[in-house]
Amino acid sequence: MRHPRLLVCRDEVGIGERLRDLARQRKWFFRSRRRPAACLRLLRRGCPTVLVLGVGGRLIGRALEDEFRLLERVAWLLPDTMMIVVLGREDPALAALAWDLGARYVLTTAQARDWLPDIVVGLMKAAMSCSMSGD
Amino acid sequence: MSDEGRTPELPVPPSAGDNPSPGSSEFRWQSFFQRSRDPLFLLDRRRRLLFVNRAWEDLTGVPADQARGLTCTRRAPTMPGPWDAVTRALAPPAEVFEGKPARARRLIAGPGSGRPARRTTMAQETAGMAAPPGERPWEPGCRSWDIDFFPLVDEHGLLGILGRVSPVEPAPVWGDLSLTAALLALHQQAQKEKAKAGSDEQLWEPDVLVALRQRMAQRHRLDQLGSDLPALRQIADQVRLVSQVLVPVLIVGEPGTGKEWLARTIHHHGVAAERPFAVLDCAHLPPEALAAVLFGEGRAPQPHFGTLYLREPAFLPRDLQARLCDRLTTGEGQAQAGPRLIAGSSADLAEHVRAGRLVEELSCMLSTVVLRLPPLRERRADLPWLVERMLERAAAEGRRITVLAPEAWELVRAYSWPGNLRELYEVLAGACARATGERIEAADLPFYLRRAIHLEQTPGPEPAGALPLDRLLAEAERRLIQLALERTGGHKARAADLLAIPRPRLFRRMKALGLAAGDESADETEVQIEPEE
Numbered sequence: 001m002r003h004p005r006l007l008v009c010r011d012e013v014g015i016g017e018r019l020r021d022l023a024r025q026r027k028w029f030f031r032s033r034r035r036p037a038a039c040l041r042l043l044r045r046g047c048p049t050v051l052v053l054g055v056g057g058r059l060i061g062r063a064l065e066d067e068f069r070l071l072e073r074v075a076w077l078l079p080d081t082m083m084i085v086v087l088g089r090e091d092p093a094l095a096a097l098a099w100d101l102g103a104r105y106v107l108t109t110a111q112a113r114d115w116l117p118d119i120v121v122g123l124m125k126a127a128m129s130c131s132m133s134g135d
Numbered sequence: 136m137s138d139e140g141r142t143p144e145l146p147v148p149p150s151a152g153d154n155p156s157p158g159s160s161e162f163r164w165q166s167f168f169q170r171s172r173d174p175l176f177l178l179d180r181r182r183r184l185l186f187v188n189r190a191w192e193d194l195t196g197v198p199a200d201q202a203r204g205l206t207c208t209r210r211a212p213t214m215p216g217p218w219d220a221v222t223r224a225l226a227p228p229a230e231v232f233e234g235k236p237a238r239a240r241r242l243i244a245g246p247g248s249g250r251p252a253r254r255t256t257m258a259q260e261t262a263g264m265a266a267p268p269g270e271r272p273w274e275p276g277c278r279s280w281d282i283d284f285f286p287l288v289d290e291h292g293l294l295g296i297l298g299r300v301s302p303v304e305p306a307p308v309w310g311d312l313s314l315t316a317a318l319l320a321l322h323q324q325a326q327k328e329k330a331k332a333g334s335d336e337q338l339w340e341p342d343v344l345v346a347l348r349q350r351m352a353q354r355h356r357l358d359q360l361g362s363d364l365p366a367l368r369q370i371a372d373q374v375r376l377v378s379q380v381l382v383p384v385l386i387v388g389e390p391g392t393g394k395e396w397l398a399r400t401i402h403h404h405g406v407a408a409e410r411p412f413a414v415l416d417c418a419h420l421p422p423e424a425l426a427a428v429l430f431g432e433g434r435a436p437q438p439h440f441g442t443l444y445l446r447e448p449a450f451l452p453r454d455l456q457a458r459l460c461d462r463l464t465t466g467e468g469q470a471q472a473g474p475r476l477i478a479g480s481s482a483d484l485a486e487h488v489r490a491g492r493l494v495e496e497l498s499c500m501l502s503t504v505v506l507r508l509p510p511l512r513e514r515r516a517d518l519p520w521l522v523e524r525m526l527e528r529a530a531a532e533g534r535r536i537t538v539l540a541p542e543a544w545e546l547v548r549a550y551s552w553p554g555n556l557r558e559l560y561e562v563l564a565g566a567c568a569r570a571t572g573e574r575i576e577a578a579d580l581p582f583y584l585r586r587a588i589h590l591e592q593t594p595g596p597e598p599a600g601a602l603p604l605d606r607l608l609a610e611a612e613r614r615l616i617q618l619a620l621e622r623t624g625g626h627k628a629r630a631a632d633l634l635a636i637p638r639p640r641l642f643r644r645m646k647a648l649g650l651a652a653g654d655e656s657a658d659e660t661e662v663q664i665e666p667e668e
Contacts, residue, residue: 002624044568046561059325061336065343072347076354077531077564079557093317096438100314100411101347105424108435115424122419130557 002047004124005029009039010067012056013088013109015116019052022117028124036070043078048127050082050120055098057088064094068101075102080130082123086112174300176225180232180293182207184225194300195221224280227296231284234293241280313409315345352408355400359524362517366509370397373506378404381475383463383501387483388508391557394479395444397508402442407475410441418450425455430462440474448478448501449487456494463500476501511552511559518548521559529564536567542577550584583621613648616641 006023008016008031016032023030029047033039036053043049051074055067074081085098085106098106104126105119165186168175174191178184187195187202195202197218205218207225216222224241231237281301287294322341329338360371377384378401386394395414402412415428426432428443445451451459463476478501480487487493511521526537539547543566552558566579577585615634623629631641 002626046565059321060329060332060334060338062339064339068344068347072351073531075351076528079560090435091321092436092438093314093321095435096314096411096440097318097344097348099413099438099440101351102414104414104416105420107424111427111435115421118421119424122421123416126416126419 003029004128005031005047005049006120006124007039007042007049007051008032009036009051009053009070010034010056011054013054013086013112015052015054015086015109015112018117019120022120026121026124036066039070040073043074043081046078046080048080048124048130049078050084050124050127052084052086052116052120053103054086055088055094059089068097071098071101071103080127082127082130084116084119084123086116176202176298176300178207178225178227178296178298180295182226182296184222185295191300194302197221225282225298225300227284227298231286231296232293234286234288236286237284239282239284241282314348314411315409318344351399352403355396355403357400357404360397360400361520362514364509364514364516366507367514370506370508373504374401374404377401377504379406381406382503383476383478384504384506385484385502386477386479386506386508388479388481389510389555390481391555392508392510393556394481394508395446397506398442398444398477398479401477402444402475405442405475407441410474411438412442412444413438413440414444414446416446418447422452422455425451426458429455429459442475442477445476445478445501447480448497449480449482449484449493453494456497460494460497460500463497511555515548521556522547522563525556525560525563526567528560529567536570536573536575538574540574540576543575543580546577546580546584550587583618586618586621609648612644613650616645616648616650 004026006019006028008019011032011034020030020032022028031042033042039051043051053067053070055064056062071083071085074083083103085095085103087094087098087106087108090108095106104123107115107119168177168186168188171188172190174194175188176184176191177186184202184205184207187197187199189199191197192199192202195218201218205216205222207222207227209223209226228237228239283299283301285297285299287297318341322338325338329336357371357374360367360374362368374397384398384401386397388394398414399412402408413428415425417425423432427435428437428440431437448456478484484493484498484502488495488498511518522539523537530536547559554561562581562584563575565581566575569579570576616630619630619633620627623633627641627645628638631638634641636644
């Protein structure tokens with residue numbers, strides 16, 4: 001089994017620093033990328049990975065298509081990758097789409113303050129057991 | 136009830152164009168009813184419509200002259216008519232004939248027509264977003280009416296029945312919309328925000344987001360289960376049946392057999408396909424995060440899920456299991472609008488019950504329909520078709536390779552595939568990335584697979600004379616350690632985990648067996664932070 005990795009994509013919701021500390025404590029690799037395409041390239045170097053996608057709160061001036069396309073592609077091509085989506089706005093439609101396209105958990109920035117580290121740790125365990133077995 | 140000899144009857148109102156004369160009692164009560172904003176109707180004791188007011192005509196779309204004389208009964212008519220849905224909805228309950236008022240909620244097809252309920256298409260949904268406020272053409276055609284029935288009684292008994300219809304307005308929450316409609320509504324909101332801000336920035340395309348969902352649905356078709364194996368044909372038949380009702384389904388199969396794929400397939404075939412599908416990893420998510428999705432707790436409102444796939448529900452905390460039981464018992468979770476629950480487990484739930492992990496009641500509730508997916512070693516006949524499909528999937532991002540060299544095929548056929556479909560996909564995707572030619576060669580397959588075949592096929596040397604047990608055990612130990620190191624890419628700490636021994640013991644054994652143990656601390660991997668590309 002290869003070394004666990006925590007990857008943050010598009011940190012528009014201010015979660016990167018906390019996750020960087022978490023990765024340091026747990027001795028995981030940590031990567032942060034702004035562009036979804038760069039994330040996908042990294043993910044192809046397979047190892048147990050939790051991908052955290054931060055989707056900012058603004059509805060205009062952003063490419064939601066790229067962010068959700070990343071979810072769809074990763075869910076299909078790299079099914080062992082555990083995806084978490086942190087939404088900058090409370091929007092059930094975006095949350096629903098993220099769940100539907102394969103996110104393993106979707107939460108808002110307010111929820112992320114309390115729950116995100118535990119969810120990341122839990123899903124990293126799932127990613128590590130997946131690379132041994134699967135669903 | 137016999138009506139013979141019963142008098143008097145309610146006066147039959149005049150037919151169309153034959154209005155009652157002003158000043159008559161008939162004229163007075165008809166004028167009174169016509170002025171009412173409530174949809175009202177009058178039945179005789181044989182359940183025939185005698186009178187309807189204008190509000191009733193507006194609501195049902197049935198003209199008064201065509202309504203008169205129609206019989207309102209729950210029984211299927213011998214001759215189907217255009218207003219059958221309406222007349223069935225207006226049928227009085229039995230207690231009204233005993234002189235008691237009653238109220239009934241009736242489901243009826245879409246407004247104004249009595250046409251049968253049907254699912255809306257995406258085009259209709261799109262059109263629906265521009266519809267006037269109050270109209271919801273994107274909703275499924277069914278809606279509800281609450282109907283009050285008042286018996287009209289004199290000293291001889293029942294004369295007739297007065298009815299009042301109150302349309303039940305669906306709650307204006309997102310859950311009543313499909314996901315497609317919700318995304319279109321969000322896009323409209325974004326357009327408004329853009330106009331308000333006077334921004335010239337480009338706006339995201341809702342069609343692209345909708346297309347991502349459609350692509351997901353395309354990948355989860357029942358024909359992709361594809362096999363002539365009786366076990367899989369039976370699963371396909373069962374899926375066709377269960378997809379149309381919101382009963383809980385349990386999918387049992389070894390890890391990697393495709394339980395989540397099958398759960399999504401049921402969802403996309405089913406009545407809840409327009410709503411989102413969600414996977415909930417019961418074994419690894421913290422309890423409060425699980426409760427937020429299962430019971431809508433927490434600060435943020437949860438989406439209105441169509442299907443919740445519970446991965447390994449036996450590992451849900453006990454209190455959540457009990458609450459889920461309560462919810463399923465009251466029918467809340469499986470109501471028409473509630474999410475369908477599909478559970479996936481790598482072991483029979485009965486085993487988890489015996490081990491004390493799972494509440495028996497929940498096990499029974501989740502096992503309404505059980506689908507068992509066979510492991511890959513039991514469906515070797517499917518290998519050519521499965522390999523073809525997985526090569527297509529792996530080629531989506533890289534070079535398209537569709538063929539395996541004969542030697543590679545030999546290895547794929549001979550291997551036991553303990554990781555099932557998941558392992559097959561990983562092996563083929565990796566081989567596609569490694570292949571330099573137009574086809575996958577045996578050398579492109581992972582070393583552990585080639586070695587496993589080699590170990591299975593190569594007979595060991597015949598021991599001469601007495602069995603040197605210590606030497607054989609040492610050799611077996613050496614091979615196991617080597618195999619673990621290969622599986623973990625040389626990572627000793629992980630190899631120790633795999634062998635279920637402490638790391639210092641692994642190092643001692645490696646030294647004793649002459650395997651280079653190296654520096655124990657060299658395994659610690661630092662956190663690496665790369666700069667943005």
